[in-house]
Amino acid sequence: xxxxxxxxxxxDLTAALRHDVAAGLAADPKWLPPKxxxxxxxxxxxxxxxxxxxxxxTRAERAILAERAGEIxxxxxxxxxxxxxxxxxxxxxxxLDALLAHGTLGAFVPLDVSVAALREAVDxxxxxxxxxxxxxxxxxxxxxxxxxPRGGGRVVAFLGGTIGNLLPAERAAFLGALRAVLDEGEWxxxxxxxxxxxxxxxxxxxxxxxxxxxxxxxxLRVVNRELGADFDVAAxxxxxxxNPDEEWIEMRLRAERAMSVTVGxxxxxxxxxxxxxxxxxxxxxxxxxxxxxxxxxxxxxxRHWWTDPQSRFGVALARAGG
Numbered sequence: 001x002x003x004x005x006x007x008x009x010x011x012d013l014t015a016a017l018r019h020d021v022a023a024g025l026a027a028d029p030k031w032l033p034p035k036x037x038x039x040x041x042x043x044x045x046x047x048x049x050x051x052x053x054x055x056x057x058t059r060a061e062r063a064i065l066a067e068r069a070g071e072i073x074x075x076x077x078x079x080x081x082x083x084x085x086x087x088x089x090x091x092x093x094x095x096l097d098a099l100l101a102h103g104t105l106g107a108f109v110p111l112d113v114s115v116a117a118l119r120e121a122v123d124x125x126x127x128x129x130x131x132x133x134x135x136x137x138x139x140x141x142x143x144x145x146x147x148x149p150r151g152g153g154r155v156v157a158f159l160g161g162t163i164g165n166l167l168p169a170e171r172a173a174f175l176g177a178l179r180a181v182l183d184e185g186e187w188x189x190x191x192x193x194x195x196x197x198x199x200x201x202x203x204x205x206x207x208x209x210x211x212x213x214x215x216x217x218x219x220l221r222v223v224n225r226e227l228g229a230d231f232d233v234a235a236x237x238x239x240x241x242x243n244p245d246e247e248w249i250e251m252r253l254r255a256e257r258a259m260s261v262t263v264g265x266x267x268x269x270x271x272x273x274x275x276x277x278x279x280x281x282x283x284x285x286x287x288x289x290x291x292x293x294x295x296x297x298x299x300x301x302x303r304h305w306w307t308d309p310q311s312r313f314g315v316a317l318a319r320a321g322g
Contacts, residue, residue, distance in 0.1 A: 002126045007139040007147055008113060014226065016140075021223055021263060024278075025270045034165055034251075034281040035113070036219050043117065045215040052211060054203040057161050060313035061191050062091055064306050065159075069098035072155075072317060075304065076187045077102070079153035082109040084141045085162050092157060095189075096129060107133040109148060113140055142174060145181045155187040161313070163192055164248065164284035171284075175298035182320040188300055190316045194307070195285045198242040205240035205249050205283070213238030216251050219280055228264030235259060239277060251281040291316060 017036060024031045038046065050058040065072075078099055083092050092110075099105035108125065112118045115138050122136040137147055141158075148154075156178065166174055178188065205212055216238045220231040236253040243250055255272040262269050272278075291314070292302040300318035307314045 002122055002133075003135040004119060004122060005135070005137050005139075005147065006115060007137065007144050009115075013113070017223075017226055018266060021227060021229075022266055022268065025261075025263070025268065029277065029279060030270075030272075031279040032219050032223070034219075036222050037215060037280075038114070039218070039222050039225075040116075042215060042218040042222070043114075045211060045218060048211050049207070049215060052207045052209065054207045056200070056204060056312050057193050058091075060308040060310070061159060061161070061315065062094070063308050064313065064315045065091055065094040068306050068315070069094045070102070071304075072189065073098040073102035073104070075317065076155045077104045077153060078155040078187065079104055080107040080109060080149070080151060080155075081105060082111070082148055082154055082156040084111050084156060084158045085113075085160070091159055093128075095157060096125075096132070100129070100132070104153070105132070107135060107149075107151075109135045109137060111137040111139055111141060111144070111148065113138065142170075142177075145177050148181060150181075150183070152183065153186070154182065155189055156182065157189045159189070159191040159315075161191055161193040161283070163190060164286070165282065166284075167282060168284075171294060172298065175294060175300070179299040179320055184320055184322045186320045188295075188316075188318045188320070190291075190295070190318065192286045192291055192314050192316065193283070194312060194314050195247050195287055196312060198244075200312070201249060201285065202240055202242055205251055206238065210238075212240070212251075216253060216280055220253070223263065227266060230262050230264075232259065236278070246282075246284070247287075248282050248284040250279060251283070252277040252279050254278075286314065288314060 020033050049055050118136045118138055122134050126134050217233050220233045223229045224231050235256050239252040239254050241250055254277045258274045260271050295302050295318045299321050301321045302318045304317040
């Protein structure tokens with residue numbers, strides 16, 4: 001059985017893009033949210049990034065799941081697996097296989113903002129897992145958690161370190177909203193990148209081949225295409241740096257010369273000074289005790305913590321408390 005619920009359409013996405021670009025380019029310092037990297041080209045570039053030698057998070061998380069999926073299945077006895085920001089759901093297959101082998105799983109609920117990506121993933125999963133009910137939800141994980149079907153025995157997977165793209169106040173709000181839609185005893189499986197030597201962290205966001213630089217600049221291409229802007233994409237340099245006070249990576253785009261940019265659909269003109277930087281992503285890195293504290297503050301009981309052999313990445317399993 002296959003279902004696809006659509007709570008976001010192109011008009012919703014366009015309205016959100018217009019709002020974010022207007023707010024971000026008027027701010028000081030300027031910013032744009034990372035979700036706008038991911039048009040079709042941006043998604044291809046990110047998949048390429050995950051295969052780069054410098055980019056360890058995907059491999060480290062996959063290794064943890066490969067080792068621990070059976071244990072996760074035994075602990076949770078999950079009847080429904082929910083994945084937030086599912087994308088292609090490739091890593092999730094490790095969990096699906098383990099839960100099906102355990103004998104409890106009946107349904108998979110992937111949630112993603114992209115209709116096309118989710119429809120493709122749902123069709124492929126339905127073909128590969130013919131006995132599994134797949135219920136896709138096209139929605140925003142900060143707005144549409146309440147649309148996830150209720151029912152006992154759910155485990156929600158939020159993988160890839162995406163939790164780090166939320167600022168601390170946003171993380172607290174998100175985790176609180178997620179706890180509110182879970183019943184006591186249901187589970188959250190959370191992937192988080194860990195604080196480590198900047199000599200390892202920074203190259204993961206500034207690879208030698210320049211793929212991440214192209215990914216970063218892709219947000220300008222999206223704004224040009226969707227909102228009639230005239231960013232000279234080549235005039236912006238990719239910057240990745242470690243902020244030791246906040247313990248996060250920042251990706252920025254630095255104007256290589258002074259320029260004026262027009263965003264036609266917004267009737268907006270924006271000036272950039274030479275050397276001025278536009279922040280495009282924050283990727284927070286975590287310490288185990290700090291992440292456990294954030295989970296507890298949101299009403300979760302951290303139960304298990306696993307890392308890869310080099311302690312680069314962590315996966316937490318937390319129970320929705322009473």
